[in-house]
Amino acid sequence: MIEWYIKAREFANCNCDYGCPCQFNALPTTGNCEAAVGYVIDEGKFGDVSLDGVKAAMVAHWPGAIHEGKGTVQLILDESSSEAQRDALLKIMKGEETEPMSTMWSVFAAMTDTHLDPLVRPIDFDLDIEERTARLSISGVLETTSEPIRNPVTGATHRARIDLPHGFEYRIAEMSSGDTQTGPDAGIQLTFEKSYGQMAEIHLGHTGRLN
Template sequence: MPYVDWAIKGPKIAACSCDYGCPCEFNGRPTEGLCEGLECMRIDEGWFGELRLDGLKVAAAYRWPGPVHEGGGIVQGFIDEAASDAQVEALATILGGGEQEPTTVFNIYGATIDQELPPVFAAIGFGCDIEARTGWFGIDGKLNLSLEPIRNPVTGAPHRARIVLPEGFEFREAEVASGTFTAEGDIEMQRRSRYGALWQAAYGPYGIIAP
C-alpha cells in the first residue's frame, strides 16, 4: 500500500542491561532475565512528506520484564523541545508505527509494549563518534547515557567488536561499546559497564534504508 514519503537518518546510540554483545541480538535470553535501557537518535536528515525533520533528536527509556518478544514492556519517549507542533505530530506517527510496514523496527518493538507513558518534551544533548565507539546523550533530571570503548582486562587497551546482522530490522551493522546509564522518573534504572551500541541509522516506510 502507498505510504507518506518519510525518512529519518542519523547516528543512533543505545545501551541496555545485558552483557556486552547482548544475547537478544542472537536470539538468546537477556543476561539478567529482564531487559531495560536507553536510546537516542539525532536526525541529521529527515522528512515527512514536505515537512523537514533535520536536526531534531528523539530518545526513549524502556523496560521489559523478560525477553522482548514475550511482551509486557513499558516505554517513555522523549522528543526535542525544539520540534514544532507539526514536527511532533510527524515524529509521533513515525515512532508510533504509522505510515509504514508492520515489519519495521517501530512496529516490531511497538507490538511488545503494554504501557506507553506520556512523551516528555525537553532539550536533548547528544554527541557521537561511531568510529571511536564513544557517545553520550543527556536530558537534565531524566536520562543520561555515556558510551566508551570496551577495555582489554589485562592491558586496558580499547577492544573493538562489531555486530553484523544482514537481515536485521534495527541495524545491519553496529559498533559495540561499554555503556553506563541512569534514568529517573517513571522508569528508573542505574547501570554501569553494560552492552552499548552505535550505528548510522536510516529508516523509512519499508524499514532500513540501504546505504
C-alpha cells in the same frame, strides 16, 4: 500511508552484558530487557515535514525478552523541534505509518502494553561512532555515556562490531561500554554500569530498513 525516511545515528545502552544475546535471537542476559536510546536525525522527511537535525530518546522496560511483550516505553522529544516535527517523530517511533514489524520501533510498539506520556525536554546528545563515545543528557530524565570496551588486563581499547544483513534497525553496529542513570522525571527507572552499548547509523523508512 505517509511516506517517510530518516538517516540517523543512534546510541543504545541496555542491561545486557557486552554482546547482548537479543541481537542473536537469544534471551537477555538477566532475563528482562531494559534500555535507554538516543537518536539524532541527520536527514529525514515525514511527508512534507523536514526532520533534519531532530533529536529524540527512549527509555524502555520489558519484564522478559522483548518478543514476549508486556513492555513499558517512554519517548522523549527535543524541545527545540517544532510541533510538526514532534508529531511526525511520535508517529514513527510508535510504529505508525510503517509496514508492520519492519522497523525496531514498529516491533517495540507491538510488544508494548504501556505507553507512558512522552516528555518534551532539551536534549543534549553527542556521539562519535568511530571512537565509540557518546553522551546523552536530558536534565531530570536521563544521563547516558559511552566509551570503548577495554581489555580487562591491559586497558587497551577493544573493538567489535555486529553485522545484521537482514535486521530491522542497523546493518553494522559498533560495540561499546555504556553507563545510564535515569532521573526523577523519567517514568522508568534505570541504572546500568559498564553494560552493552551499540552505536550505529540507521537508514529507515515506512517500508523498513533502507540500507
